[in-house]
Amino acid sequence: MEVISIKGTDDTPSVTMDKDNGIFLIQGRSLPEDVTEFYGPILNWIGEYGEDPNSETVMTFKLEYFNTASSKVLLDVLLKFEELKDKTDVNIKWCYREDEEDIMEAGQEYEDIVELPFEYKECDEDWNEK
């Protein structure tokens, strides 16, 4: 299936959705002017992936900052994966940089809403796990 590979900018994250290599990653900053335009194709991709998913899916978030409009669409991303949980073993890997408690707490709020297992990883400035 087609691979999504988007390079990050100062207001949009880098995104990799690669079924064959099992890489599902959203990383960086997200404060686009039009969240629907940016995330629409990603949501569609997840829908298509659901037709024939891998046995295991680890969706990784390495977010530095996201605005409230993005937070709503990121919930949509999580809910899309939640829909697939009977077809693939979905795990959410929620990474946050040290001292970024607000980002960690945002992950916990998502965990309260969606029925998916979350794993939290504290990382250094360059997103290496500690």
Place this chain on the structure above:
Amino acid sequence: MARIAANQDFLEFAYQLYHTMQANEINLVYEGVVTQEITKTFTAMTEKNMVKAEESNQVQRKVFNVMVECLQNISKHADPMTDDDDEERRGIVLVSHGEESYNVITGNVVKRSKREGLEKSLEHINSLDKEGLSALYKQQIKEGHISEKGGAGLGFIDIAKKSGNKIDYQFKDLTDDLCFFILITTISRN
């Protein structure tokens, strides 16, 4: 002669502005159209200043966060002074800092008919503690939708959550239909 006098007034104004900014430790003042480009530029400028001032990562992130929400509020929700709804959204932006806190102050024109709704929502948010804000945020993110303007209805809740302080605000009547809405957010430095 008139021109020289006008120039003199302008110089006086510029000097007063400089003096007031210095005295009140104001880092940024702007009046004009607020776009995504302006939002990115101002947040980047403020970030740079905070790095220079060796501000903690957490405070930097909170100020950045509040600025983005306040500026995107203007670019999405400010009402124009005229009936032309396509007119670009404008407002004022002021960022200052003192020993104990950063202040982000924004102001924009809104229809007087929106005032009651804004007051109600801000009063409700100000009445909540951290857990209450988190519960309201989760409720709104589940039930809300991205509006035509591209907002999620979460901005004020997020500003209150991230700043950890009550949101201060004021309305000043401009005309029979319009008022000026001022929003003051304080982010503690410790």
